[in-house]
Amino acid sequence: MFEYTLDDLNVTAESVSKILYREAPLAAQEMAEDNVFVSRYEKLFKMYTRFVEPFAYSRSVEMQYFRDVFADSLTYDSPIFRAAECWSRGEIFVVTIGRYIDDSITGLYERGELTDALYLDAVGTSLIENLAAKLQSDIAEKYLNYTKEEDDEKLSSEEFYAARYSPGYCGWDLSGQDELFGYLADVQLPVSITSSGMMHPRKSVSGVIVMERKDPSWNLYAACRLCRNRCGMVRRVV
Numbered sequence: 657m658f659e660y661t662l663d664d665l666n667v668t669a670e671s672v673s674k675i676l677y678r679e680a681p682l683a684a685q686e687m688a689e690d691n692v693f694v695s696r697y698e699k700l701f702k703m704y705t706r707f708v709e710p711f712a713y714s715r716s717v718e719m720q721y722f723r724d725v726f727a728d729s730l731t732y733d734s735p736i737f738r739a740a741e742c743w744s745r746g747e748i749f750v751v752t753i754g755r756y757i758d759d760s761i762t763g764l765y766e767r768g769e770l771t772d773a774l775y776l777d778a779v780g781t782s783l784i785e786n787l788a789a790k791l792q793s794d795i796a797e798k799y800l801n802y803t804k805e806e807d808d809e810k811l812s813s814e815e816f817y818a819a820r821y822s823p824g825y826c827g828w829d830l831s832g833q834d835e836l837f838g839y840l841a842d843v844q845l846p847v848s849i850t851s852s853g854m855m856h857p858r859k860s861v862s863g864v865i866v867m868e869r870k871d872p873s874w875n876l877y878a879a880c881r882l883c884r885n886r887c888g889m890v891r892r893v894v
């Protein structure tokens with residue numbers, strides 16, 4: 657189990673403005689430099705993150721076991737299932753920042769403070785995205801050898817990188833949450849799922865972090881390399 661504090665999550669006015677303007681990087685940059693936005697962000701961050709408790713749990717999973725157990729929610733024609741051919745090792749994970757931000761956003765909406773609610777929602781998203789990214793980077797450290805020295809226990813970072821996939825995206829049906837939470841059923845997780853696979857608290861992420869083999873001709877995640885949908889989303893770069 658990894659333990660993190662708020663400081664590990666490195667949330668800034670810039671990371672929050674990027675969430676508010678995902679499709680418009682120039683607007684995000686302008687906002688991050690705007691004094692009114694920065695002071696509003698700082699006020700919200702100070703007021704509402706005091707009780708944030710980052711939680712991260714992961715457990716290793718055999719790749720073949722993963723394919724078998726998730727077969728119903730991850731059909732053979734989904735890009736993630738095809739990407740699994742490139743995986744060597746991996747861990748099932750759940751991260752959350754807890755309920756406090758969720759409840760505070762609801763309170764702001766109920767009081768009609770819509771801009772603060774919107775901004776706080778982006779703060780929460782930045783916190784949870786950075787927490788998942790931090791876990792991904794620490795799991796990569798665990799499995800990958802970044803040095804030139806021989807290490808039989810680890811995979812070479814010249815051949816592998818860490819990739820992260822979640823139910824609900826890229827052809828992995830949300831019903832996969834049942835198997836995922838079932839795999840961690842013996843752990844007291846501060847996250848629950850509804851019958852439709854949605855998580856509570858909302859600012860939570862679950863999925864698998866895998867060591868994926870590089871393809872020298874591409875700088876995309878294997879799922880994006882092998883995807884037939886070519887979605888409108890920004891495809892995921894290694």
Ligand code: SF4
Pocket residue numbers: 735736825826827879880881883884885886887888889890891892
């Ligand atoms: S191209 Fe889009 S839908 Fe396909 S795997 Fe990548 S992000 Fe997912």
